[in-house]
Amino acid sequence: MIHLETQSVQEGEVNNLVQDVPGQFFNMGKTIYLRYQEKLKDQDPAMVTFKINAAGEVQLTRQQGRNRSQMFFVVNKKLEARYQTPYGVVPLITVTPKMNVTLSEYPVSGKVSIDYDLISNGQELGEYKIRLHFTA
Template sequence: MIHLETQSIQEGEVNNLVQDVPGQFFNMGRTIYLRFQEKLSGQDAAMVTFKINGNGEVQLTRQAGQMRSRMFFIANRKIEARYQTPYGMLPLETVTPKMSVSVSEHPDSGQISIDYELLSNGRKLGQYKIRLHFTA
């Protein structure tokens, strides 16, 4: 089971979303994968995958129809991201000022907390927060 809380702030507008969804958990060596469907009102469901590396780096992939994004999060780093639209690739960057990842065994469970900014061509598009708790 996955408990997901997200917050986005874009142009002064705040959006909060809380979801409890079933998901899949895979452990391959020191890498953990979480996969689930995110349901947004008025939109197609998106397939979401979190990849958590053994060193604490996180990759987030979302795909809904022809839209696909891949973002990378490392604390205190700016990293290129990819956002594929039907009209082509949109260059993005993530800046992650605050992030923590905690994973436990027996039972497999964990928490991911990421605060990040999304940039396009040096312009800030918004501020975002992800709070994810999972239990396998």
């Protein structure tokens, strides 16, 4: 089960979302994957995958119809991201001032907390927070 809380602040407007969704957990070597379907009002569902490596670095992939975003999070780093649309790729940058990943083996569970800024063409698009808690 996955408990997800997100917050976005764009042009002064705050949006919060809280969801409890079933998901899948699997690991390959020292990397774990969490996958779930995100359902938002008035939108097609999106398949979301979190990839967390042993160093605590996080990759977030979100596929919704023909749109696909892939973002990377490492504390205090600016990292290139991609947003693929039917019209082409939009280059993005994530800046992650705060991130914490806590994993437990018995029972398998974890918490992921990410605060990040999203930038496109030198302009900040917004500030975002992800709080994810899971148990397998």
